Amino acid sequence: xxxxxxxxxxxxxCIASRCEDTCCAGWEIVVDPVSASFYKTVSGEIGDxxxxxxxxxxxxxxxxxxxxxxxxxxxxRNLCDIYSALGENALCHTCTMFPRFVEDYGGTCETGLxxxxxxxxxxxxxxxxxxxxxxxxxxxxxxxxxxxxxxxFNLLALRKKLFAVIDDGGLSFENRLLKILSLAGENNAxxxxxxxxxxxxxxxxxxxxxxxxxxxSAPKEKDFSQNIKEMSNIAWYYIYxxxxxxxxxxxxxxxxxxxVLACVVINAYSNEENIADIAHLFxxxxxYSADNINNILKDLRNETF
Ligand code: SF4
Numbered sequence: 001x002x003x004x005x006x007x008x009x010x011x012x013x014c015i016a017s018r019c020e021d022t023c024c025a026g027w028e029i030v031v032d033p034v035s036a037s038f039y040k041t042v043s044g045e046i047g048d049x050x051x052x053x054x055x056x057x058x059x060x061x062x063x064x065x066x067x068x069x070x071x072x073x074x075x076x077r078n079l080c081d082i083y084s085a086l087g088e089n090a091l092c093h094t095c096t097m098f099p100r101f102v103e104d105y106g107g108t109c110e111t112g113l114x115x116x117x118x119x120x121x122x123x124x125x126x127x128x129x130x131x132x133x134x135x136x137x138x139x140x141x142x143x144x145x146x147x148x149x150x151x152x153f154n155l156l157a158l159r160k161k162l163f164a165v166i167d168d169g170g171l172s173f174e175n176r177l178l179k180i181l182s183l184a185g186e187n188n189a190x191x192x193x194x195x196x197x198x199x200x201x202x203x204x205x206x207x208x209x210x211x212x213x214x215x216x217s218a219p220k221e222k223d224f225s226q227n228i229k230e231m232s233n234i235a236w237y238y239i240y241x242x243x244x245x246x247x248x249x250x251x252x253x254x255x256x257x258x259x260v261l262a263c264v265v266i267n268a269y270s271n272e273e274n275i276a277d278i279a280h281l282f283x284x285x286x287x288y289s290a291d292n293i294n295n296i297l298k299d300l301r302n303e304t305f
Contacts, residue, residue, distance in 0.1 A: 001140040004110045006240065007132045008123055012099070012113050017078045021118045021280070023098045024071035024080070026208065027288070031062045035092035046085040049073075101241065105152065106145035112241060115234075115283035118276070124237055125230045125276040131163070133240075152247050158183065159243045162256075166235045173224035173231055177260045180235070181305075184243075184256030192305035194219040194268040197261050200299055204285070204292040211285045214278075219268035230275045231263050238262050254301040261300065262286075 031039070031054060039050040053072045055065045064071055073081040082090055099117030103110045113120040165171070165179045174191060181189035198215055206212045224231050238259035246252045262282060270278040287293050 001138045001142055002108045003136040003138055004108060004133050005136075006112055007129060007134055008127055009100075009111065009113060009134070012120055012123060014117075015119050019078065019117075019119060021284075022074060022078050023117060024074050024095065026066070026069055027071070028057070028066055029064045029071055029092065029094050031064065032093040033062070035090075036062045038090070042086065042090075044085075046081065050082070103241070103245065104143050104145070105244065105247065106147050107142035109140075110240075110244065112237075114241075114287065115237060115279050116288045118280045121276040121280035121283070125233050125279050127233050128229070131167070131233070131236050147247050151250075152244075155244055155247050155252070158252070159239060162239050162243065163236065166232050166239065173228050173263075176232075177235070177263060180239070180256050181253075181260060184252040186253055186256070186304075190305055191260065192264055194264055196305060197265045197268075200261070200296065200303070201265065201286070203299070204295055205289055207285050207289060207292075208281070211281055214269055214281065217269075219265075220271075222267065224263070224267055226272060227267065227270075227275055231267055234266055234275075234279055235259050235263050251297070251301055254297045257300040257305065258297060260305070261296075 036054060039047070039054060041047075042050055049072070053064050054062050057063050057065075064073065066072075071080075075081050075084075080091070080095070082095075088096075099114040099120045101112055101114050113124060115121045115124060161183055162180055165176050165183065168176060168179075171179065177191055178189045198219070202215060206215075239255070242255040242258060243252065246255055262279075266275065266279050266282055285292065286296055
């Protein structure tokens with residue numbers, strides 16, 4: 001199996017109790033079946049609490065339901081009680097993986113860091129090195145899949161072109177975004193206004209009061225010229241994470257529009273100091289709710305800018 005990841009991927013370190021957000025605050029953690037079976041066997045006080053807090057939700061998933069908006073195992077010092085009592089290996093798959101994401105393409109597995117973690121967002125948005133992808137070969141066997149190899153390699157080549165456009169210093173950032181849309185299949189590409197983007201985002205579930213407040217505040221009228229490095233990193237992230245998924249649905253345009261929408265909104269609501277923070281907030285709201293990301297990609301497929 002070929003493993004692919006951005007150059008900065010392995011530099012990430014969770015800052016745990018120093019984190020201003022903590023990943024498990026505000027999210028219901030889905031517990032994978034292997035961890036759930038293990039938790040049922042744990043003895044002592046922590047075992048009793050694990051069994052008490054595991055609930056089955058309406059989708060049949062086992063979850064830790066929130067307690068006043070927090071994971072029941074997140075203690076007052078923002079440390080995880082499961083980690084403290086049983087060690088890192090006892091964390092369920094969701095907690096072990098966050099903020100990493102994985103996309104399987106049969107013989108290739110692409111992984112990366114998600115913007116929804118504030119520390120990962122700072123790394124991604126402020127990254128100054130070459131945005132290179134690293135390839136590694138592992139002993140794992142390719143996963144069975146029905147990916148059309150021709151589509152896959154065409155999309156891989158197209159994504160490479162999009163990466164080159166993002167780095168094209170001869171174009172303004174606005175023109176880079178327009179070219180991304182055109183290469184993804186948009187006829188007569190135009191950039192959306194912030195108002196158009198906010199209208200689309202307001203139809204999604206709002207997960208945090210901060211996001212609600214942000215969307216109802218007046219965006220700043222500004223171009224991208226002050227923050228080209230940061231906005232290029234954000235555009236690269238969205239193209240890397242989502243574009244190749246088009247191999248499953250043929251929807252290149254919705255992925256390119258998601259990248260543009262993210263850039264327009266993050267640019268409009270941030271200043272030079274807080275781009276990573278706004279990118280983190282955008283990601284947490286839009287990408288880390290299955291309903292929200294599915295609905296926005298559906299809307300972006302059906303509506304032109
Ligand atoms: S959000 Fe990121 S830095 Fe914060 S606790 Fe979670 S993984 Fe660690």
